Amino acid sequence: MKLLVNGDEREVDVEDDMPLLWVLRDELGLKGTKYGCGIAQCGACTVHMDGVAVRSCQVAAATAEGTDVVTIEGLGMPEALHAVQDAWIEHQVAQCGYCQSGQIMQAAALLEMHPEPSDDVIDIVMSGNLCRCGTYPRIRAAVKTAATKLQET
Amino acid sequence: MGRLKTIGRRSFLIGSATILGGVAFGTFMAARPHENPLTAGLGDGEAAFNPYVKLTSSKITLIVPHADIGQGVQSAQAALIAEELDIEVEQATLSFGEPSAAYYNTAFADEGVPFMSFDDGSVAETMRDVVGAVVKLIGIQATGGSTSMPDQYEKLRMAGAVARETIKAAASQRTGVPVDQLKTANGAVELPDGTTIAYTDLAADAARIAPVAHVALRDPSTWTKVGKPMMRTDIPAKSTGAQAFGIDIELDGMVHASVRVNPRKGAEMIGFDATVAKSMRGVKAIVPIKNGVGVVADNTWRAIQAVNAIDVDWGPAPYPAEMDGHWAEVAASFIDERLDDEWRADGDVDAILSTSEVIDIENRAPYVAHQPLEPLNATVLVTAGGVEVWTGHQMPRFVQQQVARVARVEAEQVTFHNQFSGGSFGHRLEFEHIKQATEVAMTMPGTPVKMTYSREEDFLQDFPRQIAMSRAKGAVANGQIIALSLDIAAPSVVASQGGRMGQTMPGPDAQIVAGAWNMPYDIPNLRVRGYRVPELGPISSWRSVGASHAGFFAENTLDELIRRAGADPMEERLRLVNHPVHRAVLETVAEMANWGVDLGPNRGRGLALVESFGVPTAEVVDISITNNGIKIDKVYVVADVGKIIDPINFENQVQGGVVWALGHAINSEITYADGMAEQTNYHAAEGMRIFQTPEIIVRGLENAEKIRGVGEPPVPPAAAALASAIFDATGKRLREMPFNKFVDFV
Numbered sequence A: 001m002k003l004l005v006n007g008d009e010r011e012v013d014v015e016d017d018m019p020l021l022w023v024l025r026d027e028l029g030l031k032g033t034k035y036g037c038g039i040a041q042c043g044a045c046t047v048h049m050d051g052v053a054v055r056s057c058q059v060a061a062a063t064a065e066g067t068d069v070v071t072i073e074g075l076g077m078p079e080a081l082h083a084v085q086d087a088w089i090e091h092q093v094a095q096c097g098y099c100q101s102g103q104i105m106q107a108a109a110l111l112e113m114h115p116e117p118s119d120d121v122i123d124i125v126m127s128g129n130l131c132r133c134g135t136y137p138r139i140r141a142a143v144k145t146a147a148t149k150l151q152e153t
Numbered sequence B: 001m002g003r004l005k006t007i008g009r010r011s012f013l014i015g016s017a018t019i020l021g022g023v024a025f026g027t028f029m030a031a032r033p034h035e036n037p038l039t040a041g042l043g044d045g046e047a048a049f050n051p052y053v054k055l056t057s058s059k060i061t062l063i064v065p066h067a068d069i070g071q072g073v074q075s076a077q078a079a080l081i082a083e084e085l086d087i088e089v090e091q092a093t094l095s096f097g098e099p100s101a102a103y104y105n106t107a108f109a110d111e112g113v114p115f116m117s118f119d120d121g122s123v124a125e126t127m128r129d130v131v132g133a134v135v136k137l138i139g140i141q142a143t144g145g146s147t148s149m150p151d152q153y154e155k156l157r158m159a160g161a162v163a164r165e166t167i168k169a170a171a172s173q174r175t176g177v178p179v180d181q182l183k184t185a186n187g188a189v190e191l192p193d194g195t196t197i198a199y200t201d202l203a204a205d206a207a208r209i210a211p212v213a214h215v216a217l218r219d220p221s222t223w224t225k226v227g228k229p230m231m232r233t234d235i236p237a238k239s240t241g242a243q244a245f246g247i248d249i250e251l252d253g254m255v256h257a258s259v260r261v262n263p264r265k266g267a268e269m270i271g272f273d274a275t276v277a278k279s280m281r282g283v284k285a286i287v288p289i290k291n292g293v294g295v296v297a298d299n300t301w302r303a304i305q306a307v308n309a310i311d312v313d314w315g316p317a318p319y320p321a322e323m324d325g326h327w328a329e330v331a332a333s334f335i336d337e338r339l340d341d342e343w344r345a346d347g348d349v350d351a352i353l354s355t356s357e358v359i360d361i362e363n364r365a366p367y368v369a370h371q372p373l374e375p376l377n378a379t380v381l382v383t384a385g386g387v388e389v390w391t392g393h394q395m396p397r398f399v400q401q402q403v404a405r406v407a408r409v410e411a412e413q414v415t416f417h418n419q420f421s422g423g424s425f426g427h428r429l430e431f432e433h434i435k436q437a438t439e440v441a442m443t444m445p446g447t448p449v450k451m452t453y454s455r456e457e458d459f460l461q462d463f464p465r466q467i468a469m470s471r472a473k474g475a476v477a478n479g480q481i482i483a484l485s486l487d488i489a490a491p492s493v494v495a496s497q498g499g500r501m502g503q504t505m506p507g508p509d510a511q512i513v514a515g516a517w518n519m520p521y522d523i524p525n526l527r528v529r530g531y532r533v534p535e536l537g538p539i540s541s542w543r544s545v546g547a548s549h550a551g552f553f554a555e556n557t558l559d560e561l562i563r564r565a566g567a568d569p570m571e572e573r574l575r576l577v578n579h580p581v582h583r584a585v586l587e588t589v590a591e592m593a594n595w596g597v598d599l600g601p602n603r604g605r606g607l608a609l610v611e612s613f614g615v616p617t618a619e620v621v622d623i624s625i626t627n628n629g630i631k632i633d634k635v636y637v638v639a640d641v642g643k644i645i646d647p648i649n650f651e652n653q654v655q656g657g658v659v660w661a662l663g664h665a666i667n668s669e670i671t672y673a674d675g676m677a678e679q680t681n682y683h684a685a686e687g688m689r690i691f692q693t694p695e696i697i698v699r700g701l702e703n704a705e706k707i708r709g710v711g712e713p714p715v716p717p718a719a720a721a722l723a724s725a726i727f728d729a730t731g732k733r734l735r736e737m738p739f740n741k742f743v744d745f746v
């Protein structure tokens, strides 16, 4: 089947029910998207499908066909990072960093929907993303900084 | 590769070592230093400033030997070298060390001796030295126990200083300018006339001269890097998805595997039927391994699907199958035959208790899983010449040994490539997953095998935090605590873990009572005893190890007695505290939290102070009672680590420690049924999520004499401070974790 990932059309030969997560990681070599739980509990596998944040461990490959998939690799360019990535660096959010691809993808989608999110909205929308290292205080701050950066541009 | 004559110097140069095509310089005093692992790979004209700095004509490499498991230690280690070497960290390449005895960690010794951390008396110091020498002998290159910073604090600065002075000597020889007229900055030597020579240009010269052995460290007041906010070197890659972890390894011709091992940990597999799995798409091989079975496939998901399709007959657990059996064994351990040691005996507890009204208090702490977000994995390549291993681990040398044993080769034939880890919290001190990957890889020599646990398998195979119980008798009079007898029973995590590594740990286990026996209070009659529960299920170090249960027991017990005495939790602790460093920690947190202020209705405030890993840490927790349950509003934390290397990372680590501790205290435990963990994914043991996370206000103090790490010390006080706050708000005393068995949380 054909998948559109980060603007590129990619041909993959996989079962219809292989989760998009594993297609990305093991078939397309896009390792920025992480496996954490496989059951929609951690958010480490979050990507965008047609602009909406989804848990790629729950999306069958066949469902992703015909949609526009964006992963952390496609979010910003090295020379021009996405505002969320910029904010994440500024606040030095990461500890081990394993959850952060998912956090950043979720935050980017959140700011698309809520350009000026309240504290409660940030807490509610980001609650599906576990961080075992406990970087939540910095995630809150970085989301706000990213919102400001996006407003300015 | 030339062999230099300087080889004969190794017996008298401090810390110098084997020389192959370069000079090597030491930083630590040792009669017989371990071989410098860097010299083996040196070419002509390259210098290794043993074993942390390597200089070639093209680059400067800093070896940062402590594994980075998310605590930012790589960056901090580099800053310590750079401070004396006069380079910017960005000018150097950072590398984890090869597994080597030269990177031994002496700081572990501090926690193995029965003296107060602030006891600098000669007996205490001698004991630390003796234990330190043992550690040096067996060469534990380990990351754990918050020991990275104390271990590295002097060694790395000295490594930088020795390298700098030797490079200057080389420049002096080349230019004829006396050394005292040379300056260094930004990785270059500056001559009086303003011209500069890059360090890399001096590599060949430095490799030819005798190293400078006597270098004084700079005064901390002149530091420009250490103690200032830094940008951690790994932050950009971890903010763009570019950081690769062990699970992301990709090698030519690599295949993917997953295993299932008896969830009744340690028990055998009786048999299996892989008929279905064999015929599944992408499956290349079914491999029986010790106590389980693995599947090799062309994709991780296919391997996991197939291994789950195998019908397996598991043998019975070597420990009680049901939870009741575990608790019964712990409860039955408060007997003389199981007394591990009496750790503290101030005054005459029995005399006071026999004439007072005795308050009995019992506390419990459950098994808890580690479950860092990156599931355990290991990539192994077996060839005729040996074995290569790629994974993130806290004890590289032991990985070599363990893999060598499985593959039946010499440890030197095992090459270990340490990887960034997606968290550890103690989980990556274990070896089973690496041994299992090795077994699978042995069936296909020449093909690299990446073995990944499913999250479910990771939960089932997790050796959790120890189960533990305390029984206390206390007495109060005139608003004061006058006596406390605190008995703690737990299986020995040191023995359980050491046993799997083939090490026996003689003597009593300090971890049974860590954070309790050393409570910094002068209660006139105080006794703390540890009781050793015979091994039940296998257990392992969990962020803050013994203090995670014993610190909770000590402070939750003390808090209950203080409230029974009708005293104020802060004032009574301030009255009892017996060391100025700990007093300052309490006073600072009281000032930050404005202790004594009226919080208003439906609010509560609690306090706890625990010293673990030598770091006194006090926490004040504020909560509200809402219609949806208890909400944790704010946590104030003060910790004294002697010296803060990077204030930003310090704050991040402390906040993370508080989140870790509160999340698990609220909602996480591992329970056994039919010999297997009942919790197999995050829905059943989730820790803290962002909406539950309080505002966490952190302050670090630097009054303590020794520098200490802060990865673990914020953990032990948090649960006790929360229980104290819940009592304050509701009058209900929680004596067992997880608390959500007894109250609701938001």
Ligand code: FES
Binding pocket: A034, A035, A036, A037, A038, A039, A040, A041, A042, A043, A044, A045, A046, A055, A056, A057, A058
């Ligand atoms: S891996 Fe998809 S939500 Fe955890």
Ligand code: FES
Binding pocket: A094, A095, A096, A097, A098, A099, A100, A130, A131, A132, A133, A134, A135, B070, B373, B422, B423
């Ligand atoms: S930074 Fe480690 S899990 Fe979030």
